[in-house]
Amino acid sequence: MSGIKEVWSSRLGVILAVAGSAVGLGNFLRFPGLAAQYGSGAFMLAYFISLLIIGFPICWVEWTLGRYAGQKGFHSSPGIFYFLIRHPLGKYIGVLGAIIPVGIYMYYVYIEAWCAGYAWYFLTGKLSLGKDVSAYGDFWARFVGATNDGLAFSGVNNGAVAFLGIVFVLNFFLIYRGLVKGIEWFCKFAMPALVLIAVVIVIRVLTLGTPNPALPEQNVLNGLGYMWNPGDWTTQLKNPQLWLAAAGQIFFSLSVGFGVIITYASYLAKKDDVVLSGLSASSANEFCEVALGGMITVPAAFVFLGAAGIVGQGTFGLGFKVLPLVFSEMPMPALFGSMFFFLLFLAAITSSLSMLQPGIAFLEEGLGLSRKQSVTWLGLITAIGTMFVVYFSKDLKALDTMDFWVGTVCLFVMGTILVIYFGWILGIERGWKEAHEGAEMRIPSIYKFIIKYISPVYLLAIFVLFILFNVFGWDPKTGAFTPTSYVRDLIGDDPSPVARVTVSFLIIIFVFFTVLTALAGKRWDKARAAEAAQTKTP
Amino acid sequence: MLLSVGTVTLLFGWCLYRVLAEKPPVEHLHGLNIDTHDIEPD
Numbered sequence: 001m002s003g004i005k006e007v008w009s010s011r012l013g014v015i016l017a018v019a020g021s022a023v024g025l026g027n028f029l030r031f032p033g034l035a036a037q038y039g040s041g042a043f044m045l046a047y048f049i050s051l052l053i054i055g056f057p058i059c060w061v062e063w064t065l066g067r068y069a070g071q072k073g074f075h076s077s078p079g080i081f082y083f084l085i086r087h088p089l090g091k092y093i094g095v096l097g098a099i100i101p102v103g104i105y106m107y108y109v110y111i112e113a114w115c116a117g118y119a120w121y122f123l124t125g126k127l128s129l130g131k132d133v134s135a136y137g138d139f140w141a142r143f144v145g146a147t148n149d150g151l152a153f154s155g156v157n158n159g160a161v162a163f164l165g166i167v168f169v170l171n172f173f174l175i176y177r178g179l180v181k182g183i184e185w186f187c188k189f190a191m192p193a194l195v196l197i198a199v200v201i202v203i204r205v206l207t208l209g210t211p212n213p214a215l216p217e218q219n220v221l222n223g224l225g226y227m228w229n230p231g232d233w234t235t236q237l238k239n240p241q242l243w244l245a246a247a248g249q250i251f252f253s254l255s256v257g258f259g260v261i262i263t264y265a266s267y268l269a270k271k272d273d274v275v276l277s278g279l280s281a282s283s284a285n286e287f288c289e290v291a292l293g294g295m296i297t298v299p300a301a302f303v304f305l306g307a308a309g310i311v312g313q314g315t316f317g318l319g320f321k322v323l324p325l326v327f328s329e330m331p332m333p334a335l336f337g338s339m340f341f342f343l344l345f346l347a348a349i350t351s352s353l354s355m356l357q358p359g360i361a362f363l364e365e366g367l368g369l370s371r372k373q374s375v376t377w378l379g380l381i382t383a384i385g386t387m388f389v390v391y392f393s394k395d396l397k398a399l400d401t402m403d404f405w406v407g408t409v410c411l412f413v414m415g416t417i418l419v420i421y422f423g424w425i426l427g428i429e430r431g432w433k434e435a436h437e438g439a440e441m442r443i444p445s446i447y448k449f450i451i452k453y454i455s456p457v458y459l460l461a462i463f464v465l466f467i468l469f470n471v472f473g474w475d476p477k478t479g480a481f482t483p484t485s486y487v488r489d490l491i492g493d494d495p496s497p498v499a500r501v502t503v504s505f506l507i508i509i510f511v512f513f514t515v516l517t518a519l520a521g522k523r524w525d526k527a528r529a530a531e532a533a534q535t536k537t538p
Numbered sequence: 539m540l541l542s543v544g545t546v547t548l549l550f551g552w553c554l555y556r557v558l559a560e561k562p563p564v565e566h567l568h569g570l571n572i573d574t575h576d577i578e579p580d
Contacts, residue, residue: 012557044542228539280553287550290544440556 005073005180006437007267012183015277018264019284020187022255023194025111027289028344029319032227032297034249034311038242041230044290045237046246052249054462056254057447057455058281058415061422063274064435066265076264076362077259078517084421091521096414097259098362098513101355102378103406103506104258105386107399109171110354111163112348114144114320115341120163123336128328129281133309133321140320145393149498152390163392171349176375179267183353191284197339198292200456204336205300211329218306221316223299226307240465240476247462252408253284253289255354257415263358271438279441288347296340300326301475316396319344355383362513366520381509388505392498397489401502404486408470412463419459423452446528 008014035043069080075098081090121127129135143160146151152160174182210219236242255261265274297318303309306325313322327337356378363374390397422431428448435443468474473482483492489499 011560015557040539040542046541048545157558224539230544276556280550280557283546283553286546290546294539294543348569365551440560 001337006075007269008184008257008272009180009398010184011272013188014182014264014268015280015284016184016187017350017354018255018261018277018281019288020191021258021260022253022281022285022351023191023288024347024351025115025248025319025344026253027347028198028293028297029315030248031253031289031293031311032314033313033318035294036227036298038207038245039233039236040228041045042233042236042239042242043246045233046243046389047250050204050243050247050250050458050462051282053450054415054419054455054457055250055254055256056279056282057451058251058419058459059254059261059278060275060435060443060447060453061431061451062256063265063268065276065418065422065426066262066288066423067270067272067274067437068434069262070098070266070268071270074365074367075263076358077137077262078362078513078520079365079524080262080266082521084426085283085356088521091517091524092514093417094259095510095513095517096410096417097262098358098517099506099510100257100406101259101358101415102382102513103356103380103402103410103509105352105359107389107402108348109168109352109382109386110160110164110389110399112345112352113160113167114140115345115348116167117143117160117163118188118320118324119341119345122324122327122334122341125334127324127337128333130327131325133305133325135325137317137321138437139324140316144320144396145390146396147394149392149394151388152393155428164386164390168347170382171352171356172375172379174353175360175494176371178318178371179357179434183357186353187350190346190350194350195288195292195344197343197346198288198296200334201340201343202292202295204330204493205296205303208300211303215306218303220299220303223302224295226302227294227298237323241469244462244465244469248408248466251411254285254383255351255415257411257418258355259414260354262418264354266361273438273440275443276440278496285322296506297323304329315506324467330398331380346443353398362516362520366516366523368523372494383503387510388502392502394498397496397498401486402472402506405503405506408466412459416456416459416463419451421454423456428452476531 002208035047065080065084070084072082072083074083076094078091078094079098081092081094084090085093086291118127125202127136127139141147142151145160174186176182177185207219208220211218212218251257268274273373298310301318301322305322305391307323323340324337327333327340330336359378359381360371360374363369363377364371389398389402422428426434428451431451432443432448463522470484471487473484474480475482488494489496490503
């Protein structure tokens, strides 16, 4: 257990920290793309149902379990599960909660560097590349090294690695400063700044009008309509992929199952509220996603490029090819372009910081390392992973592979474990009582039923759909299975060496953390035995 | 749009209000309980 008791200095601080962890690039890039793709009426219905059935419940579960285990001095996921499951193998369930944030950080920090780089290049006028989106695509491909492995380390890529170095050091500088002086302090500035900048950009977008009189249909009202018009509800609601997309977006957007919320909550005092705090952090994320993200990306892109400019663009296409063109066409491109990408940078860094704390907590409490030692070792481990991602940059294969296996599959597993533990192993009555210790509001009592029965079933159903569609490539119309590229890259006729090396790297990380957990377990067993002996001594 | 945006804005606003309006807990001095009696009128 950690010898140094760190606690949050204020409730607002922990809420902003958790909200910062949740609010990320997905709020401003992924959500708008999905909502527009599926027709937002049906999508938003599925989205809000998922928010109520899995979003809020799993948030409350993580906050509660984190605070519960934190009272016994456990702040890392392996430590928390060591405490929660009194079985020698219990702590190994928590290994996922250590690997997920560390693994995601390794590639997320690179994307964060792109945002910082784009903010700088907009400010210095280097991102006004004309009206052809392919010019922005070429710029981005050179910047991130998407055309060749190792390109990011060459001198021709506009300095992505330089931005990465700065951003990497900044993350570790802040995490070294600790919970209050580092994470909390930074989020107290970054989150309000993020919201303020986003509001300014929303106003800018909503006042765009019709920039090109020759294309009167490309106006901001039609842009909002493209994003928000309901479409064919009845047909879309029967589409399982819509439900998968909506539930998946809620799940990933709220950062549940990451191992982050459970760690952050472990630094709360016993009587600190988790119910209102959890709801506040989640609602902050939803505000940023729906009210801000939903009003910026797609409407702005539609005004300058029309629907054709948006269709088929994934998160990166929208964020780093389409939107740079959009902002460069606006009045005062340097100002608004740099503001937007600085906004994305703030969203990213508050998330990446949160991904480091679980690893720090594990090294401190599991191996007895000091903060300085933990920061150094975690810095080394993540630097190796990040360099791996940066080197194997062709088609972003390493990044994409890691994102799929760690940032998607593992999250579903962890989230399901948490909600089943809370409802069935700890027991819903005991969990409910624990959640309401010091609570500033009551969770509606129907959530006892939802958390115990509905959330696990819904989550498992979504996970099964995810495996069917995204792993086995199921076509519901024909019933045929065509394994997706993530599987073919590993075991197909034409496998990808980079994907195989990436998965091997992930397996090495998994084994490494499992070994560390075994060592940590011995330390915790000794501490527990010593505590038990002290208690027995008259 | 108005329903979705309005719902999340209201929820966020309500949560923010509740959190910022929280009063700090009243401090109690343990073991000290002064009970003063009103002075009886003459």
